[in-house]
Amino acid sequence: MIVNAELDIAAESQESVEMLSGGEMIARALEDEGVEFIFGYPGGAVLHIYDALFKAASVPHVLVRHEQAATHAADGYARATGKPGVVLVTSGPGATNAVTGIATAYMDSIPMVVLSGQVQSHLIGEDAFQETDMLGISRPIVKHSFQVRHASQLPLVIKKAFHIAASGRPGPVVIDIPKDITRPDERFPYEYPQSVTLRSYSPAVRGHSGQIRKAAKLLLSAKRPIIYSGGGVILGEGSDLLRELARHLNFPVTNTLMGLGAYPGSDRQFLGMLGMHGFYEANMAMHHSDVILAVGARFDDRVTNTVAKFCPGAKIIHIDVDPAAISKTVTADIPIVGPVRAVLTDLLEAIRSAQGNDESATEAVSLDPWWKQIEEWRASHGLWTGRRFGESDYIKPQEVIQSLYRITEGNAFVTSDVGQHQMFAAQYYKFDEPRRWINSGGLGTMGFGLPAAMGVKLAFPEDDVACVTGEGSIQMNIQELSTCLQYNTPVKIINLRNNYLGMVKQWQDMQYEGRYAMSTYEDSLPDFMKLVESYGHVGIEVKDKNQLDAKMAEAFALKDRLVFLDVFVDPMEHVYPMHVAPNGSMKDMWLSKNERS
Amino acid sequence: MRRIISILLENEPGALSRVVGLFSQRGYNIETLNVAATEDATLSRLTLTTNGDDRHIEQITKHLNRLVDVVKLVDLTEGAHVERDLMLIKVRADSTQREEIKRTTDIFRGQIVDVGPRVYTIQLAGTTDKLDSFVSAIPEADILEVVRSGVAGIARGEKVLRP
């Protein structure tokens, strides 16, 4: 019915508008949407679309070597630029290969539009060749999804998909497109909508002013406040306002793994990351705080440790654009639903007006004891105020990240895979700007790092892009070395080579008496030097710690080459601090193999 | 506590599966579910009952609201409302039982809608409690089949749920 109505309207104005096939509409709509790159892989169900893209030659397409990598590359692009990543895959195996990447984007609220081919409409449900119920498979891991029923719906559906993916709490949107919809011999009027409104979807645009005034009052009365900010500040482009607020109030700030860079890592008020592998001073300050301002953070279990023991003395203000994120695990005292920019703007104003003209001096004074306490925590166990890891003949993984930081002067985009290397990168690379630290936090997807780095490098060809990885993770999408050659994305792969699935091994050391069940590869690792050379890239091995900086510099000096820096690190190293679990609170941490908080 | 959540849903393919999927995905249970078109062809109305404390229900309604296909929803149990469940029940009714069953049906203001040589099919509408009482008033061995629509509900008074 709806389709017919749209067709009637379209028919009336037929003379004035262009007639395009479904495939051509897709190519045009992506262009009209301002898409810079499509990451994808062809197959039967999307060949009409590929042909239309080929003929239009408007939006560059990146041919990955596995559809999972297409989603991660689009995701990396989205995290670095803030614009939705775009993926095109065929039906069946193409679509299912994309699933891990869609779930990765979903968990971290990353805007993405995935176009998946589908068998012809009349074959749906018949177990046709390469048919899979993509809407069904992806349902729990998308923000929304569409199946196109008629070619004339394409412009509106695509517009809606981009709107939904990028607004409110961002997320991936799937558009499933049966092959007949894109056939070249049937043309329909094309007009790309300027904007779209959906009666059933209207994300909050302002926070509640009464709640914001209450929050301002509570913040000004705090003796031991802390700002706990997360990925939402980056997604919502709120970093500048967060900085202004924190400095105005002289409050300490901690970031989640997803929030790193939202507040400058090298700033005095920054306490480092919090949570399971968070900084001692950050976790201690959280636990002992009296007021927590949570901004765009979702009280994840990697942060809170045991919820019942979470920050017993703290009143919690929680700002989030998604009402469902508020009071989901930890109950908020003052919930504020709204986008971070609008809410922080209003909050700053409410604070300033509550302070009147001359209060700020007295406020700063009252925080002195709190800062003194924080400085003591920092001096005793802070990761950046002394060497907190031992010496050995091996290169320590932490030293590799410190070297990376020095050589890139803190300005690189750093992607990572999942494991110990990810935590070391998060702890030791001080991110001063948002969108520079790109990792899979919510799903923890090994194999994310290299394709994500590719997406970032395509968006920022002039910048240094490093992928911090492990010999386990890199092998999950190593085939993308080939894509990197084809599209000239000279990223630097920093392999923290510990010869173990290190994060798994660490848990086995701590909880399974060192029984390394399936966390070693024995002698089966490839010769990475030969491997990367055969892919047409440069390999550099580092075993001597005195050579670390020089080799690191050498890698980055090779501006137009992809370099795989294979750094042999201490295989026995663990990531610390580490929350004591189960039943621990935020302040309960292992600080080294034999030292507890 | 038992809650009746009533939802206006876009009449789009897959919309219902998103609602149902949400419940299994997040570990909430659905006790009854009723869905049908409304006077507006673009909308369906869905009523479901579930159990949980306030916190739990708040999470459920927040997550439902997050679904793009959900236009509006209301927790009917928060205010005065009318709720109806429709039951069709087939019972054994031979000559010795017929009178008794008819009497019980009348007491509950049900109707016998189909008569066979050895069975009656009875239609009964009412609250869940009323239908439950009817079922327990019939000897268990005589109940052959029970079909219930699940609760449909609407707020009392002037309150309406519209897009």
Ligand SMILES: Cc1cc2nc3c(=O)[nH]c(=O)nc-3n(C[C@H](O)[C@H](O)[C@H](O)COP(=O)(O)OP(=O)(O)OC[C@H]3O[C@@H](n4cnc5c(N)ncnc54)[C@H](O)[C@@H]3O)c2cc1C
């Ligand atoms: C091996 C491993 C170890 C980990 N250890 C840690 C750890 O020690 N510490 C840690 O912090 N994490 C850790 N994580 C990551 C963890 O699993 C979570 O991904 C992370 O804590 C979530 O970060 P976040 O709370 O910032 O939320 P995100 O997932 O970034 O979510 C963003 C929130 O902001 C909201 N939002 C989005 N846009 C806006 C907007 N415009 N305005 C307002 N709100 C908005 C969203 O609704 C959402 O609630 C680890 C992960 C792995 C794989």
Ligand SMILES: Cc1ncc(C[n+]2csc(CCOP(=O)(O)OP(=O)(O)O)c2C)c(N)n1
């Ligand atoms: C796809 C996937 N499978 C399994 C895991 C579980 N896992 C988390 S970390 C890890 C080990 C990673 O090893 P490596 O990449 O060498 O990094 P390291 O911890 O040694 O630095 C594993 C197996 C995961 N996160 N993702």
Ligand SMILES: [Mg+2]
């Ligand atoms: Mg390893």
